[in-house]
Amino acid sequence: MTFFEQFPIVIQALNEGFLQTLKLFAVTLIGALPLGLLISLCSISSFKPLRWLTRTVIWMVRGTPLMLQLMVIYFFPGLILNNPIWGSDETGRFWASAVAFIFNYACYFSEIYRGGIEGVPRGQQEAGEVLGMTRSQIFFKVTLLQMIKRVVPPMSNEIITLVKDTSLARIISLQEIIWAGSSFMKGSYGISGQIWPLFFTGLYYLAFSGLLTLLLNRIEKKLSYFHA
Amino acid sequence: MSFLEVCDIEKHFGATQVLKNISFSLEQGSALAIIGSSGSGKTTLLRCLNFLETPDQGRIILNGEVLFDAADPAVRKKKEIRKKRLHFGLVFQSFNLFPQYTALKNVTLAKELLARERPDYKANRKEIHKEIEEQARALLCRMGLEDRMMNYPQQLSGGQQQRVSIARALAIEPDILCFDEPTSALDPELTGEVLKVIRELKNTDSTLIVVTHEMQFARDVSDQVLFMADGVIEEMGTPEQVFGHPKSPKTQAFLQKSTEDLHG
Numbered sequence: 001m002t003f004f005e006q007f008p009i010v011i012q013a014l015n016e017g018f019l020q021t022l023k024l025f026a027v028t029l030i031g032a033l034p035l036g037l038l039i040s041l042c043s044i045s046s047f048k049p050l051r052w053l054t055r056t057v058i059w060m061v062r063g064t065p066l067m068l069q070l071m072v073i074y075f076f077p078g079l080i081l082n083n084p085i086w087g088s089d090e091t092g093r094f095w096a097s098a099v100a101f102i103f104n105y106a107c108y109f110s111e112i113y114r115g116g117i118e119g120v121p122r123g124q125q126e127a128g129e130v131l132g133m134t135r136s137q138i139f140f141k142v143t144l145l146q147m148i149k150r151v152v153p154p155m156s157n158e159i160i161t162l163v164k165d166t167s168l169a170r171i172i173s174l175q176e177i178i179w180a181g182s183s184f185m186k187g188s189y190g191i192s193g194q195i196w197p198l199f200f201t202g203l204y205y206l207a208f209s210g211l212l213t214l215l216l217n218r219i220e221k222k223l224s225y226f227h228a
Numbered sequence: 229m230s231f232l233e234v235c236d237i238e239k240h241f242g243a244t245q246v247l248k249n250i251s252f253s254l255e256q257g258s259a260l261a262i263i264g265s266s267g268s269g270k271t272t273l274l275r276c277l278n279f280l281e282t283p284d285q286g287r288i289i290l291n292g293e294v295l296f297d298a299a300d301p302a303v304r305k306k307k308e309i310r311k312k313r314l315h316f317g318l319v320f321q322s323f324n325l326f327p328q329y330t331a332l333k334n335v336t337l338a339k340e341l342l343a344r345e346r347p348d349y350k351a352n353r354k355e356i357h358k359e360i361e362e363q364a365r366a367l368l369c370r371m372g373l374e375d376r377m378m379n380y381p382q383q384l385s386g387g388q389q390q391r392v393s394i395a396r397a398l399a400i401e402p403d404i405l406c407f408d409e410p411t412s413a414l415d416p417e418l419t420g421e422v423l424k425v426i427r428e429l430k431n432t433d434s435t436l437i438v439v440t441h442e443m444q445f446a447r448d449v450s451d452q453v454l455f456m457a458d459g460v461i462e463e464m465g466t467p468e469q470v471f472g473h474p475k476s477p478k479t480q481a482f483l484q485k486s487t488e489d490l491h492g
């Protein structure tokens with residue numbers, strides 16, 4: 001097969017893989033953004049046992065490799081508990097990956113949120129209190145947007161990292177784009193011994209993270225109408 | 229019985245006692261100026277009145293209603309406190325405006341949230357919001373900010389921000405409005421506009437408690453002056469008594485020093 005015959009076949013396979021990458025990326029964000037907020041609220045709770053439990057969990061999740069967490073979440077139920085809840089197909093691998101990624105990223109996000117919440121001056125909350133607002137009104141109407149403004153830059157970093165981290169799911173054979181690219185080395189769709197498809201995946205990552213950077217910059221700009 | 233009765237307030241932070249035996253009363257429509265050197269407990273006293281700090285001892289009685297009694301745990305409940313603190317307004321030294329809202333929204337926000345608790349809120353939502361906005365516009369006009377309503381805090385000068393925060397405090401119609409050094413974060417040329425607004429409030433019979441380092445202002449605007457030193461009320465009386473004929477040596481020294489500071 002000539003390169004020009006290989007090219008459309010490879011692109012087709014990479015597109016499919018990239019779709020899986022995007023799905024994992026999106027599901028992780030949708031799950032981890034709110035879960036991270038919940039975890040951060042627990043980690044600053046005035047109820048000490050909850051606070052310490054949360055901080056211990058955060059420490060464990062941030063202190064071990066995501067790759068290891070992926071394997072534990074995927075293999076533990078089947079191999080140790082004899083209860084393979086994920087099944088052995090692509091859907092099962094996807095949801096196992098999603099759970100690992102959501103939990104891992106939620107813990108990182110929670111620390112960013114915590115910094116954001118603690119960074120809002122105490123006077124803001126007191127101003128709300130003096131005006132008779134409830135705790136939740138103060139959180140949602142006063143603190144939250146200021147916190148969001150503060151967390152957008154560090155969050156952008158994590159989100160860009162997430163794009164690339166999705167490739168770790170290959171360790172449990174999720175068929176994301178790196179998996180798709182490297183399949184042409186062993187052989188797939190009648191093409192074998194080719195490494196360029198793997199290298200070519202870099203362009204997908206670059207294009208997507210470029211797009212995200214533009215989007216995140218726009219959000220940052222949108223929030224620049226006030227100082228926090 | 230006076231409008232406001234503060235009886236025997238005490239407050240500790242850890243082992244240090246910051247307020248000792250604070251008792252005073254205030255008539256409706258009158259203005260109380262609180263003066264005293266740095267660290268004497270003025271801010272802490274205002275924060276106690278606004279339920280930002282909980283006194284260890286004492287009672288606060290407004291218009292016959294016991295707002296706070298350290299001996300009665302029932303009055304310490306969060307829900308109770310939220311309603312009770314609406315009797316007091318507080319203007320902060322550093323304004324603490326909400327940066328993400330316009331001047332107008334800063335003034336309407338709390339009132340809008342409170343209105344949600346009204347039984348007729350669902351039915352009359354539109355009218356209620358319109359009414360709140362009109363009231364806020366009128367307040368901002370009174371503060372001389374008619375052309376600044378749609379500006380965000382960062383677009384306003386310090387003096388303008390402080391006037392917005394006064395309007396915000398007035399919006400919930402407190403019985404007593406407290407000011408914690410409202411001009412000390414301002415450039416000297418901007419203090420006048422804020423002091424003028426407070427003077428006008430005084431003329432409309434609002435009840436005011438003003439912590440201030442502006443001795444001339446304290447003397448002009450107040451009906452009663454309270455001098456604090458090391459957490460106790462060292463001297464209390466009419467401006468004439470406290471500024472004209474201070475009895476306590478501490479008061480004399482403080483006034484002496486602040487006149488010297490003023491004249492360089």
Ligand SMILES: Nc1ncnc2c1ncn2[C@@H]1O[C@H](COP(=O)(O)OP(=O)(O)OP(=O)(O)O)[C@@H](O)[C@H]1O
Nearest residue numbers: 241242246264265266267268269270271272273409
């Ligand atoms: N949250 C706190 N924790 C511990 N100590 C505090 C706290 N708040 C105030 N203090 C202490 O209480 C004392 C009185 O403080 P306060 O702020 O009431 O003084 P002030 O009269 O308002 O002074 P200034 O004129 O500088 O504003 C000070 O010694 C201060 O260090």
Ligand SMILES: [Mg+2]
Nearest residue numbers: 270271272408
């Ligand atoms: Mg003070």
